[in-house]
Amino acid sequence: MTDPAIKPSAGQGAENLLFLTDEQIRGGIEAFFFAYRAFTSDPDAILEGLDYGRAHHRALHFIARKPGLTVSDLLDILGVTKQSLNRVLRTLLKDGLVESRIGQRDRRERQLFLSVPGTELEQQLSKAQRARVRAAYRAAGPQAVAGFRQVLEAMMDEAGARRFREMRSGEAAE
Incomplete structure:
Protein backbone atom coordinates (compact mmCIF):
# COMPACT_ATOMS: atom_id res chain seq x y z
CA MET A 1 0.00 0.00 0.00
CA THR A 2 2.78 2.38 -0.96
CA ASP A 3 1.78 5.88 -1.95
CA PRO A 4 3.04 6.47 -5.49
CA ALA A 5 3.48 10.13 -4.60
CA ILE A 6 6.38 9.19 -2.31
CA LYS A 7 7.71 6.11 -4.06
CA PRO A 8 11.18 6.64 -5.50
CA SER A 9 11.27 6.38 -9.27
CA ALA A 10 13.45 3.84 -11.08
CA GLY A 11 17.10 4.35 -10.32
CA GLN A 12 16.42 6.41 -7.19
CA GLY A 13 17.09 5.06 -3.74
CA ALA A 14 15.08 5.50 -0.59
CA GLU A 15 17.50 8.22 0.51
CA ASN A 16 15.76 10.54 -1.97
CA LEU A 17 12.68 10.38 0.25
CA LEU A 18 14.53 12.76 2.55
CA PHE A 19 13.91 15.46 -0.04
CA LEU A 20 10.16 15.30 -0.51
CA LYS A 127 -10.08 -2.97 21.29
CA ALA A 128 -10.92 -1.69 17.81
CA GLN A 129 -7.89 0.61 17.81
CA ARG A 130 -5.54 -2.22 18.73
CA ALA A 131 -7.05 -4.37 15.97
CA ARG A 132 -6.66 -1.57 13.43
CA VAL A 133 -3.03 -0.90 14.39
CA ARG A 134 -2.19 -4.62 14.52
CA ALA A 135 -3.64 -5.15 11.02
CA ALA A 136 -1.78 -2.13 9.65
CA TYR A 137 1.50 -3.26 11.20
CA ARG A 138 1.08 -6.76 9.77
CA ALA A 139 0.28 -5.37 6.33
CA ALA A 140 3.26 -2.99 6.37
CA GLY A 141 5.84 -5.39 7.77
CA PRO A 142 8.49 -4.99 10.47
CA GLN A 143 10.79 -2.65 8.56
CA ALA A 144 7.95 -0.23 7.78
CA VAL A 145 6.72 -0.40 11.39
CA ALA A 146 10.20 0.49 12.67
CA GLY A 147 10.41 3.38 10.19
CA PHE A 148 6.94 4.62 11.10
CA ARG A 149 7.87 4.56 14.79
CA GLN A 150 11.00 6.59 14.02
CA VAL A 151 8.94 9.16 12.11
CA LEU A 152 6.45 9.49 14.96
CA GLU A 153 9.21 9.90 17.55
CA ALA A 154 10.99 12.47 15.36
CA MET A 155 7.76 14.51 15.21
CA MET A 156 7.40 14.67 19.00
CA ASP A 157 8.49 17.76 20.88
CA GLU A 158 11.08 17.16 23.62
CA ALA A 159 8.54 17.01 26.45
CA GLY A 160 6.38 14.52 24.56
CA ALA A 161 9.37 12.40 23.60
CA ARG A 162 10.54 12.34 27.22
CA ARG A 163 7.11 11.24 28.46
CA PHE A 164 6.89 8.64 25.70
CA ARG A 165 10.28 7.19 26.67
CA GLU A 166 9.23 7.14 30.34
CA MET A 167 6.03 5.28 29.49
CA ARG A 168 7.96 2.77 27.34
CA SER A 169 10.70 2.18 29.94
CA GLY A 170 8.10 1.47 32.63
CA GLU A 171 6.53 -1.07 30.32
CA ALA A 172 9.76 -3.07 30.04
CA ALA A 173 10.04 -3.25 33.84
CA GLU A 174 6.56 -4.70 34.28
Missing part, protein backbone atom coordinates in the same frame (compact mmCIF):
# COMPACT_ATOMS: atom_id res chain seq x y z
CA THR A 21 8.34 18.09 -2.30
CA ASP A 22 5.77 20.23 -0.51
CA GLU A 23 3.05 18.36 -2.38
CA GLN A 24 4.39 15.02 -1.16
CA ILE A 25 4.55 16.38 2.40
CA ARG A 26 0.94 17.57 2.06
CA GLY A 27 0.02 14.05 0.96
CA GLY A 28 1.63 12.71 4.13
CA ILE A 29 -0.30 15.21 6.24
CA GLU A 30 -3.52 14.14 4.54
CA ALA A 31 -2.66 10.49 5.17
CA PHE A 32 -2.23 11.34 8.88
CA PHE A 33 -5.60 13.06 8.89
CA PHE A 34 -7.47 10.16 7.29
CA ALA A 35 -5.63 7.56 9.39
CA TYR A 36 -6.43 9.48 12.58
CA ARG A 37 -10.07 9.83 11.54
CA ALA A 38 -10.29 6.06 11.01
CA PHE A 39 -8.31 5.36 14.21
CA THR A 40 -10.73 7.42 16.33
CA SER A 41 -13.98 6.49 14.57
CA ASP A 42 -14.81 3.34 16.56
CA PRO A 43 -14.15 4.86 20.01
CA ASP A 44 -15.95 8.06 18.97
CA ALA A 45 -19.11 6.08 18.19
CA ILE A 46 -19.00 4.42 21.62
CA LEU A 47 -18.23 7.69 23.42
CA GLU A 48 -21.01 9.58 21.66
CA GLY A 49 -23.59 7.23 23.10
CA LEU A 50 -22.20 7.92 26.58
CA ASP A 51 -21.88 11.71 26.25
CA TYR A 52 -18.10 11.51 26.52
CA GLY A 53 -15.49 12.80 24.13
CA ARG A 54 -11.91 12.17 23.10
CA ALA A 55 -10.57 13.92 26.20
CA HIS A 56 -12.33 11.32 28.34
CA HIS A 57 -10.86 8.56 26.18
CA ARG A 58 -7.33 9.95 26.49
CA ALA A 59 -7.67 10.20 30.28
CA LEU A 60 -8.98 6.63 30.51
CA HIS A 61 -6.18 5.38 28.26
CA PHE A 62 -3.33 6.86 30.29
CA ILE A 63 -4.85 5.97 33.66
CA ALA A 64 -5.20 2.39 32.40
CA ARG A 65 -1.59 2.38 31.19
CA LYS A 66 -0.24 3.71 34.48
CA PRO A 67 -2.51 2.89 37.42
CA GLY A 68 -1.75 5.27 40.28
CA LEU A 69 -0.87 8.09 37.92
CA THR A 70 -1.13 11.41 39.71
CA VAL A 71 -3.36 14.22 38.51
CA SER A 72 -0.21 16.30 38.00
CA ASP A 73 1.37 13.61 35.81
CA LEU A 74 -1.82 13.25 33.78
CA LEU A 75 -1.86 17.01 33.25
CA ASP A 76 1.72 16.81 32.00
CA ILE A 77 1.03 13.87 29.69
CA LEU A 78 -2.11 15.35 28.14
CA GLY A 79 -0.77 18.89 27.92
CA VAL A 80 -4.12 20.42 28.83
CA THR A 81 -5.15 23.07 31.33
CA LYS A 82 -6.12 22.18 34.89
CA GLN A 83 -9.60 23.49 34.18
CA SER A 84 -10.00 21.25 31.15
CA LEU A 85 -8.71 18.16 32.94
CA ASN A 86 -10.83 18.88 36.04
CA ARG A 87 -13.95 18.95 33.89
CA VAL A 88 -13.08 15.56 32.39
CA LEU A 89 -11.99 13.96 35.69
CA ARG A 90 -15.02 15.26 37.56
CA THR A 91 -17.30 13.48 35.07
CA LEU A 92 -15.29 10.25 35.15
CA LEU A 93 -15.19 10.28 38.96
CA LYS A 94 -18.89 11.10 39.29
CA ASP A 95 -19.80 8.31 36.86
CA GLY A 96 -17.68 5.81 38.79
CA LEU A 97 -15.20 5.10 36.00
CA VAL A 98 -12.18 6.55 37.80
CA GLU A 99 -11.20 6.42 41.45
CA SER A 100 -9.05 9.02 43.18
CA ARG A 101 -6.96 7.86 46.13
CA ILE A 102 -4.64 9.68 48.49
CA GLY A 103 -1.03 9.38 47.37
CA GLN A 104 1.12 6.79 49.12
CA ARG A 105 4.30 8.89 49.07
CA ASP A 106 2.66 12.31 49.37
CA ARG A 107 -0.76 12.60 50.98
CA ARG A 108 -1.39 15.83 49.04
CA GLU A 109 -1.25 13.94 45.76
CA ARG A 110 -4.23 12.23 44.22
CA GLN A 111 -3.54 8.98 42.43
CA LEU A 112 -5.93 7.86 39.73
CA PHE A 113 -7.14 4.33 39.07
CA LEU A 114 -9.80 2.88 36.80
CA SER A 115 -12.72 1.18 38.48
CA VAL A 116 -14.03 -2.11 37.08
CA PRO A 117 -16.54 -0.26 34.83
CA GLY A 118 -13.78 2.16 33.83
CA THR A 119 -11.49 -0.71 32.89
CA GLU A 120 -14.26 -2.33 30.87
CA LEU A 121 -14.99 0.90 28.99
CA GLU A 122 -11.28 1.57 28.31
CA GLN A 123 -10.85 -1.96 26.96
CA GLN A 124 -13.90 -1.57 24.75
CA LEU A 125 -12.58 1.74 23.40
CA SER A 126 -9.09 0.44 22.70
Whole structure:
Protein backbone atom coordinates (compact mmCIF):
# COMPACT_ATOMS: atom_id res chain seq x y z
CA MET A 1 0.00 0.00 0.00
CA THR A 2 2.78 2.38 -0.96
CA ASP A 3 1.78 5.88 -1.95
CA PRO A 4 3.04 6.47 -5.49
CA ALA A 5 3.48 10.13 -4.60
CA ILE A 6 6.38 9.19 -2.31
CA LYS A 7 7.71 6.11 -4.06
CA PRO A 8 11.18 6.64 -5.50
CA SER A 9 11.27 6.38 -9.27
CA ALA A 10 13.45 3.84 -11.08
CA GLY A 11 17.10 4.35 -10.32
CA GLN A 12 16.42 6.41 -7.19
CA GLY A 13 17.09 5.06 -3.74
CA ALA A 14 15.08 5.50 -0.59
CA GLU A 15 17.50 8.22 0.51
CA ASN A 16 15.76 10.54 -1.97
CA LEU A 17 12.68 10.38 0.25
CA LEU A 18 14.53 12.76 2.55
CA PHE A 19 13.91 15.46 -0.04
CA LEU A 20 10.16 15.30 -0.51
CA THR A 21 8.34 18.09 -2.30
CA ASP A 22 5.77 20.23 -0.51
CA GLU A 23 3.05 18.36 -2.38
CA GLN A 24 4.39 15.02 -1.16
CA ILE A 25 4.55 16.38 2.40
CA ARG A 26 0.94 17.57 2.06
CA GLY A 27 0.02 14.05 0.96
CA GLY A 28 1.63 12.71 4.13
CA ILE A 29 -0.30 15.21 6.24
CA GLU A 30 -3.52 14.14 4.54
CA ALA A 31 -2.66 10.49 5.17
CA PHE A 32 -2.23 11.34 8.88
CA PHE A 33 -5.60 13.06 8.89
CA PHE A 34 -7.47 10.16 7.29
CA ALA A 35 -5.63 7.56 9.39
CA TYR A 36 -6.43 9.48 12.58
CA ARG A 37 -10.07 9.83 11.54
CA ALA A 38 -10.29 6.06 11.01
CA PHE A 39 -8.31 5.36 14.21
CA THR A 40 -10.73 7.42 16.33
CA SER A 41 -13.98 6.49 14.57
CA ASP A 42 -14.81 3.34 16.56
CA PRO A 43 -14.15 4.86 20.01
CA ASP A 44 -15.95 8.06 18.97
CA ALA A 45 -19.11 6.08 18.19
CA ILE A 46 -19.00 4.42 21.62
CA LEU A 47 -18.23 7.69 23.42
CA GLU A 48 -21.01 9.58 21.66
CA GLY A 49 -23.59 7.23 23.10
CA LEU A 50 -22.20 7.92 26.58
CA ASP A 51 -21.88 11.71 26.25
CA TYR A 52 -18.10 11.51 26.52
CA GLY A 53 -15.49 12.80 24.13
CA ARG A 54 -11.91 12.17 23.10
CA ALA A 55 -10.57 13.92 26.20
CA HIS A 56 -12.33 11.32 28.34
CA HIS A 57 -10.86 8.56 26.18
CA ARG A 58 -7.33 9.95 26.49
CA ALA A 59 -7.67 10.20 30.28
CA LEU A 60 -8.98 6.63 30.51
CA HIS A 61 -6.18 5.38 28.26
CA PHE A 62 -3.33 6.86 30.29
CA ILE A 63 -4.85 5.97 33.66
CA ALA A 64 -5.20 2.39 32.40
CA ARG A 65 -1.59 2.38 31.19
CA LYS A 66 -0.24 3.71 34.48
CA PRO A 67 -2.51 2.89 37.42
CA GLY A 68 -1.75 5.27 40.28
CA LEU A 69 -0.87 8.09 37.92
CA THR A 70 -1.13 11.41 39.71
CA VAL A 71 -3.36 14.22 38.51
CA SER A 72 -0.21 16.30 38.00
CA ASP A 73 1.37 13.61 35.81
CA LEU A 74 -1.82 13.25 33.78
CA LEU A 75 -1.86 17.01 33.25
CA ASP A 76 1.72 16.81 32.00
CA ILE A 77 1.03 13.87 29.69
CA LEU A 78 -2.11 15.35 28.14
CA GLY A 79 -0.77 18.89 27.92
CA VAL A 80 -4.12 20.42 28.83
CA THR A 81 -5.15 23.07 31.33
CA LYS A 82 -6.12 22.18 34.89
CA GLN A 83 -9.60 23.49 34.18
CA SER A 84 -10.00 21.25 31.15
CA LEU A 85 -8.71 18.16 32.94
CA ASN A 86 -10.83 18.88 36.04
CA ARG A 87 -13.95 18.95 33.89
CA VAL A 88 -13.08 15.56 32.39
CA LEU A 89 -11.99 13.96 35.69
CA ARG A 90 -15.02 15.26 37.56
CA THR A 91 -17.30 13.48 35.07
CA LEU A 92 -15.29 10.25 35.15
CA LEU A 93 -15.19 10.28 38.96
CA LYS A 94 -18.89 11.10 39.29
CA ASP A 95 -19.80 8.31 36.86
CA GLY A 96 -17.68 5.81 38.79
CA LEU A 97 -15.20 5.10 36.00
CA VAL A 98 -12.18 6.55 37.80
CA GLU A 99 -11.20 6.42 41.45
CA SER A 100 -9.05 9.02 43.18
CA ARG A 101 -6.96 7.86 46.13
CA ILE A 102 -4.64 9.68 48.49
CA GLY A 103 -1.03 9.38 47.37
CA GLN A 104 1.12 6.79 49.12
CA ARG A 105 4.30 8.89 49.07
CA ASP A 106 2.66 12.31 49.37
CA ARG A 107 -0.76 12.60 50.98
CA ARG A 108 -1.39 15.83 49.04
CA GLU A 109 -1.25 13.94 45.76
CA ARG A 110 -4.23 12.23 44.22
CA GLN A 111 -3.54 8.98 42.43
CA LEU A 112 -5.93 7.86 39.73
CA PHE A 113 -7.14 4.33 39.07
CA LEU A 114 -9.80 2.88 36.80
CA SER A 115 -12.72 1.18 38.48
CA VAL A 116 -14.03 -2.11 37.08
CA PRO A 117 -16.54 -0.26 34.83
CA GLY A 118 -13.78 2.16 33.83
CA THR A 119 -11.49 -0.71 32.89
CA GLU A 120 -14.26 -2.33 30.87
CA LEU A 121 -14.99 0.90 28.99
CA GLU A 122 -11.28 1.57 28.31
CA GLN A 123 -10.85 -1.96 26.96
CA GLN A 124 -13.90 -1.57 24.75
CA LEU A 125 -12.58 1.74 23.40
CA SER A 126 -9.09 0.44 22.70
CA LYS A 127 -10.08 -2.97 21.29
CA ALA A 128 -10.92 -1.69 17.81
CA GLN A 129 -7.89 0.61 17.81
CA ARG A 130 -5.54 -2.22 18.73
CA ALA A 131 -7.05 -4.37 15.97
CA ARG A 132 -6.66 -1.57 13.43
CA VAL A 133 -3.03 -0.90 14.39
CA ARG A 134 -2.19 -4.62 14.52
CA ALA A 135 -3.64 -5.15 11.02
CA ALA A 136 -1.78 -2.13 9.65
CA TYR A 137 1.50 -3.26 11.20
CA ARG A 138 1.08 -6.76 9.77
CA ALA A 139 0.28 -5.37 6.33
CA ALA A 140 3.26 -2.99 6.37
CA GLY A 141 5.84 -5.39 7.77
CA PRO A 142 8.49 -4.99 10.47
CA GLN A 143 10.79 -2.65 8.56
CA ALA A 144 7.95 -0.23 7.78
CA VAL A 145 6.72 -0.40 11.39
CA ALA A 146 10.20 0.49 12.67
CA GLY A 147 10.41 3.38 10.19
CA PHE A 148 6.94 4.62 11.10
CA ARG A 149 7.87 4.56 14.79
CA GLN A 150 11.00 6.59 14.02
CA VAL A 151 8.94 9.16 12.11
CA LEU A 152 6.45 9.49 14.96
CA GLU A 153 9.21 9.90 17.55
CA ALA A 154 10.99 12.47 15.36
CA MET A 155 7.76 14.51 15.21
CA MET A 156 7.40 14.67 19.00
CA ASP A 157 8.49 17.76 20.88
CA GLU A 158 11.08 17.16 23.62
CA ALA A 159 8.54 17.01 26.45
CA GLY A 160 6.38 14.52 24.56
CA ALA A 161 9.37 12.40 23.60
CA ARG A 162 10.54 12.34 27.22
CA ARG A 163 7.11 11.24 28.46
CA PHE A 164 6.89 8.64 25.70
CA ARG A 165 10.28 7.19 26.67
CA GLU A 166 9.23 7.14 30.34
CA MET A 167 6.03 5.28 29.49
CA ARG A 168 7.96 2.77 27.34
CA SER A 169 10.70 2.18 29.94
CA GLY A 170 8.10 1.47 32.63
CA GLU A 171 6.53 -1.07 30.32
CA ALA A 172 9.76 -3.07 30.04
CA ALA A 173 10.04 -3.25 33.84
CA GLU A 174 6.56 -4.70 34.28
